[in-house]
Amino acid sequence: MTEAFVVRYRTTPETAEENQRLVEAVYAELAESRPDGLQYATYRLADGVTFVHVAIGGGDVLREVAAFREFQRDLGERVDAAPESSSARLVGSYRVYEPAQS
Secondary structure: OOOOEEEEEEEEEEEEEEHHHHHHHHHHHHHHOOOEEEEEEEOOOOOOEEEEEEEEEEOOOHHHOHHHHHHHHHHHHHHHOOOOOOEEEEEOOOOOOOOOOO
């Protein structure tokens, strides 16, 4: 079974855009380095300040990504409460992590 790690947090309204910019930098670096065994997605919820990160596999790959370390560096100053994190077990999905079809 596939194990995942899920993190959810709320930024302050003033720091939500900066948080998104830092997250986008992580994906830019991942697109260049293309680490094996990692599936990773980040969602910004409709309220505009809640973010949910889902990582599947990859072990400690994210810790090796410089942009991820930069994202984490001041996270405590961007959130209004401590992030909630939990491991999770995939029950089912439908094309969630498949590449887009051309």
